[in-house]
Amino acid sequence: MISEHYKRQLIKEARQIDVSLGQTSDFEKLVQEITDEQIDRAVLELIKNLGILTKKNSLPRMEQKQEKVVEILYKYLGASKVDGLYQNLKDSSNVSLDKLLNQLDELVGLENVKQQIRNLIDYNQIQQLREKNGLKKPDKTLHMAFLGNPGTAKTTVARIVGRMFKAIGLLNKGHFIETSRTDLIGEYQGQTAIKVKRLINRAKGGVLFIDEAYSITENDRSDSYGRESLTELTKALEDYRDDLVVIVAGYTNLMEHFFDSNPGLKSRFNTFITFSDYSLDELVRIFIYTCNQNDYFAEDQAIEKVRDLLHTKLNEKDDHFSNGRLVRNLFDNITLNQSKRLSKLTGHFAKESLMLITKEDVPQDDGLFSIE
Incomplete structure (x- = not known):
């Protein structure tokens, strides 16, 4: 397997650096933690220590050695994984509680959610x-359950909560790991417990967010792997309660079935927060906020047309309705239409023209979910 090839290369390179430095196994130990235990901290520590050696010129051609190890690391773990670790490190850096509370307040709607989070912070500080x-x-x-339909900002709030808990000293790192059934359940007998333990190990000190958590037990009568995963997860909820927050999320009725699937599971969660669907006014505000965040400005007639479209979708409200995600899809289609409109014009484009969204850019109802 290609990963095994890169694993052997990583160990070989780390061992050579240790030998050159006259030390026993410092770098090789970090690599073993990465390959065998999947400890995220070890990835960042390995790269950091290589950088220190490069600056000190501790070894001949150290810069080339560093580049080679990092290149192999990217191939072994994947660029998205390594880049994600850096993003997590950046996101979980020291941010004041006041700033995080402002970020929470900036979210459209969710007044009940905001108040519960504030109450939770006040309670834990006392x-x-x-x-x-x-x-x-x-x-x-500290474990929580977020209940509600898709597109109601559950993931966004979960990220903020992790950083808040770090800001007040409840969590060591405050980083955020989002996972699903695929990450929690193995393909073969005995793999599942190992996968769950590795995931918990990665999440310690931060937040493990499990969206659609009920999918773990959706086949509970025949799915022994799902039951094994839930058993390991339930144990971890208790064992690592002092420096880990697990947030499970999903549809309210399906989450009730999830909690009933394992004795003692629900008692591990002390906070249950319901995320209501957005109102029409809130959906319009989300659209305007999205425009502002991306350097667009919608004229009044365009906003009214957006309101009419969203009103229609709210009245239909079928299984395809997805709250804030619907607004994002609409925004993407509108900006595509704006680009198509501008590309037909000639001459110099003023900055204002590049920012302006007109009513002509707003699609008809049948174009809301697809890019034409």
Whole structure:
């Protein structure tokens, strides 16, 4: 297998660096943590330590050695994985609680959600003060369940919560790992427990977000792997409760079935937050916010046409309705139509023309979910 090839190359290169430095197994140990235990921290530490050696000129041709190891690392883990680790590191860097609360407040709607998150932060800050003063601390976990339909900002809120918990000292890192059934269940007997343990190991110190968590147990009568995954996950919820937040999310009714599938599972979660569907006014506000975030400006007639389209979709509200994602699809189609309109014009484009969205750019209803 190609991954095994790159694994052997990584170990070989790390071992050569250790030998050249006259040390036992510092770099090789980091590589073993990456390849055998899938510890994300080890990836960043390996690259960091290689960079330190390069700056110090500790070894001949150290820069080339560093480039070779990083190149193999990208091939072994995949560019998206390595880049994602850097993004997680950036996202979980020290950000003040006030700034994170402002980010929460900037989200359209979700007033009930915002208030529950604020209450949760207030509660945990007071419990920390009680503990510092020698008072008893209630035995409650930080794990949560986010209930509601797709496109209601559950993932966005989960990211903010992780960084908030880091800001107040409840989590060591505050990083965010999003996962699904595929990441939690193995293909063969015995793989599932290993996959879950590795995932938990990666998530420690931060947030593990499991969207559509009910998919783990959707075939609970015949799916022994799903039951094994849930058993391991339930154990981890208790074992690592002091430096791990697991947030499960999905449709309200299906999540009820999920919690009923394993005795003791629901008791591991102390916070249940319901994300309501957006109203028409909120969907329009999301569209305007998306325009502003991407340096577009929609004229009033365009906004009214958008409102009419969204009103139609709200009235239909079938299985394809997806809240904020529907607005994103609409925005993408509108900006494509704007580009098509402008490309037919000649001459110099003023900055304002490149930003302006007109009513002609707003598609008809049948073009909302597809790019023409």
